[in-house]
Amino acid sequence: MSRSRLFPYWFLAPALVLFLIFTVYPVVASSILSFQKFEAGAYTFNGLNNYIRLFNDEIFWTALKNTFIIFIFQVPLMLLLAIVLAGALNSQLLKLKGFFRVSFFLPAVTSLVAYSILFSIMLQEEGIINNALSYLGIAAVPWLSDGFWAKASIILAMTWRWTGYNMVIFLAALQNIPEEIYEAASLDGAGKIRQFFHITIPQLKPVILFAGTLSTIGTLQLFDEPFNLTKGGPADSTMTLGLYIYQNGFEYFQFGYASAIAYVVVVLVAILTFIQFKVAGDR
Amino acid sequence: MEAVKSVPITQEKKNRKLPQKIGMYALLGVFLVISIFPFYWMFIGSTNESGKMFSNPPTLLPGTKLVENYQNLNSAIDISRVLFNSLFVSLLYVVSALIVCSLAAYALAKLDFKGKNLIFTAFLLSMMIPYQATLIPLFQMMSSAGWLNTYFAVIAPQICYPFAIFLLRQNFLAFPTELIEAARLDGASELKIFAKVVMPAMRPSLAAASIFLFMTQWNNFLWPLVVLNDSSMHTFPVALSSLMGLSYIDYGQVMMGVSIATIPIIIFFLVLQKQFISGMLGSAVK
Numbered sequence: 001m002s003r004s005r006l007f008p009y010w011f012l013a014p015a016l017v018l019f020l021i022f023t024v025y026p027v028v029a030s031s032i033l034s035f036q037k038f039e040a041g042a043y044t045f046n047g048l049n050n051y052i053r054l055f056n057d058e059i060f061w062t063a064l065k066n067t068f069i070i071f072i073f074q075v076p077l078m079l080l081l082a083i084v085l086a087g088a089l090n091s092q093l094l095k096l097k098g099f100f101r102v103s104f105f106l107p108a109v110t111s112l113v114a115y116s117i118l119f120s121i122m123l124q125e126e127g128i129i130n131n132a133l134s135y136l137g138i139a140a141v142p143w144l145s146d147g148f149w150a151k152a153s154i155i156l157a158m159t160w161r162w163t164g165y166n167m168v169i170f171l172a173a174l175q176n177i178p179e180e181i182y183e184a185a186s187l188d189g190a191g192k193i194r195q196f197f198h199i200t201i202p203q204l205k206p207v208i209l210f211a212g213t214l215s216t217i218g219t220l221q222l223f224d225e226p227f228n229l230t231k232g233g234p235a236d237s238t239m240t241l242g243l244y245i246y247q248n249g250f251e252y253f254q255f256g257y258a259s260a261i262a263y264v265v266v267v268l269v270a271i272l273t274f275i276q277f278k279v280a281g282d283r
Numbered sequence: 284m285e286a287v288k289s290v291p292i293t294q295e296k297k298n299r300k301l302p303q304k305i306g307m308y309a310l311l312g313v314f315l316v317i318s319i320f321p322f323y324w325m326f327i328g329s330t331n332e333s334g335k336m337f338s339n340p341p342t343l344l345p346g347t348k349l350v351e352n353y354q355n356l357n358s359a360i361d362i363s364r365v366l367f368n369s370l371f372v373s374l375l376y377v378v379s380a381l382i383v384c385s386l387a388a389y390a391l392a393k394l395d396f397k398g399k400n401l402i403f404t405a406f407l408l409s410m411m412i413p414y415q416a417t418l419i420p421l422f423q424m425m426s427s428a429g430w431l432n433t434y435f436a437v438i439a440p441q442i443c444y445p446f447a448i449f450l451l452r453q454n455f456l457a458f459p460t461e462l463i464e465a466a467r468l469d470g471a472s473e474l475k476i477f478a479k480v481v482m483p484a485m486r487p488s489l490a491a492a493s494i495f496l497f498m499t500q501w502n503n504f505l506w507p508l509v510v511l512n513d514s515s516m517h518t519f520p521v522a523l524s525s526l527m528g529l530s531y532i533d534y535g536q537v538m539m540g541v542s543i544a545t546i547p548i549i550i551f552f553l554v555l556q557k558q559f560i561s562g563m564l565g566s567a568v569k
Contacts, residue, residue: 128336
């Protein structure tokens with residue numbers, strides 16, 4: 001055989017070179033950068049000072065807290081809704097399934113910037129949502145000008161954008177559960193709700209884990225929505241880690257400090273993913 | 284006899300399921316309105332003047348300001364230029380990412396070599412790395428190379444897209460190995476086998492991957508925001524976002540911008556929904 005045994009590496013070479021330059025190198029470089037500061041035109045070693053500064057930085061803690069509040073409420077709310085909708089769309093009683101599926105998926109194809117701006121207009125004090133609520137006798141909600149409601153706005157907007165996407169993931173998985181399992185459970189006298197918790201949820205476990213992991217990574221990096229919907233306000237109530245990294249990096253040009261915050265996100269993603277795998281992965 | 288008896292039973296069964304059915308349609312109906320209404324209202328907004336968006340009772344019918352809003356938007360941002368930037372960057376990205384990722388995916392699926400598992404694991408693990416962890420060194424790299432405000436800077440960091448490699452590899456795995464071996468016996472070169480035997484058969488998967496890659500780039504915001512400060516290089520999302528930073532916001536104009544960013548994608552989606560969904564979800568669906 002004259003064929004070179006090296007040829008698989010030629011197929012991989014473009015991807016590997018780009019991967020080393022644009023992923024591996026920056027990940028290493030930013031970890032080094034997180035221990036440095038910019039002084040007199042050069043980067044110098046700064047020990048743990050960036051991280052110590054983080055501990056005493058109120059805005060950082062606010063951003064961390066906000067990111068977690070959004071994560072803790074948004075991800076379960078969305079996944080639960082997505083499972084319920086997928087269950088309904090999987091029902092044999094339903095017609096027009098394709099129509100519903102496409103309609104619910106539609107928000108997921110819009111750009112994050114466009115939908116954030118759209119929601120920022122709809123949610124204004126005089127906006128259409130408050131106007132519609134006034135017909136139900138509900139007083140105007142300060143969606144974007146109150147700390148609590150601003151977070152709720154982000155959660156609502158994200159749920160609107162992503163529920164259909166997760167629903168389609170669950171729907172595909174539901175279609176792979178053999179009908180016989182449900183029939184057997186029915187014969188044993190298990191009602192719909194017991195079937196849901198004892199068959200549907202366990203069968204969906206790996207897919208829930210997959211969707212949960214993607215959502216976790218997405219939420220911890222949250223940037224486009226607070227940047228375009230609330231600008232992090234009012235009074236930092238929607239400041240997220242992603243937005244704070246951007247501000248420190250590209251508004252204050254403190255690359256070392258911004259890198260330290262970025263590494264907090266790296267560690268959080270690792271921890272949360274590990275926990276999710278521990279909780280859901282064991283069978 | 285049996286057949287006659289079974290009729291009233293199924294009738295009764297149907298009746299029992301009626302409340303369940305009504306409940307389900309009601310639930311789905313509410314979600315349908317929530318999903319669709321913002322799009323409808325976005326379109327209404329793009330045809331009305333600013334104030335109409337905050338009127339009570341709400342304006343729910345198209346107005347007459349469509350052309351005016353377009354002209355206002357065009358005077359705030361150079362629409363054709365920005366759309367060209369977005370389209371050019373996205374297409375260039377799809378082509379380059381598709382070549383690089385499918386070559387790697389094919390090697391990982393069908394070829395044997397040392398370090399295969401290690402490389403695959405590295406790609407998989409990198410999917411967990413938050414974007415922000417690479418943002419600043421990447422910016423410094425582009426800045427010191429003098430590549431800020433170039434199309435290259437926008438696309439280069441994402442050409443090797445591990446998720447796309449992962450999806451394509453799943454699809455390549457299903458390709459029959461016998462065909463590859465038969466082509467080898469015929470004396471075809473490895474590159475020729477890839478280009479002439481494997482790739483043509485993978486067309487549907489490549490189409491789905493293209494849509495996913497296109498969407499990723501078309502909607503990309505943070506990275507273009509960082510590397511493009513010259514407004515003539517802006518992509519559409521960056522230009523759109525800059526409208527909201529003006530001291531006076533003309534909402535009719537903004538809604539026109541949001542519509543231009545959204546309506547083509549929606550039409551594209553409605554025409555190609557199957558490829559869209561399988562592209563964006565990939566192997567999760569399989």
